[in-house]
Amino acid sequence: MRELPGFRQQLDNLLRTRDKEQVQTFMIENGQWYESTPADPEYAMWLMIGGSEKLSDLHEEAREWLVSHGHESAAEALLGKAGAKGGSSKGRAKQQPRGKQAQGRKPAAKGERGAAKNTSKES
Numbered sequence: 001m002r003e004l005p006g007f008r009q010q011l012d013n014l015l016r017t018r019d020k021e022q023v024q025t026f027m028i029e030n031g032q033w034y035e036s037t038p039a040d041p042e043y044a045m046w047l048m049i050g051g052s053e054k055l056s057d058l059h060e061e062a063r064e065w066l067v068s069h070g071h072e073s074a075a076e077a078l079l080g081k082a083g084a085k086g087g088s089s090k091g092r093a094k095q096q097p098r099g100k101q102a103q104g105r106k107p108a109a110k111g112e113r114g115a116a117k118n119t120s121k122e123s
Contacts, residue, residue: 050078
């Protein structure tokens, strides 16, 4: 996908208008979408608004649109849970990066993996 600064800035400016026809035309003209895709351009537009750091002032509106149109799981995945501590965009920043172990857990030593599971009760 083309991620030139000018492209991203133009896209964010168009997303700010919340005009799905303008966004769709721009995406097609820039080779990002075809005439028939996505199937729901308005949904795609709100996902892009929710995913843009530059449009954080519109994130709550994006959440409301997504939830009111039956996309609550997408809203939560993209913006975190409504009313979560720290707000919508900050909620994602507090999540632990993938691949990191949960705090307080130590990796099992070699040969100890599964040893804790062998706690059979004798009657």
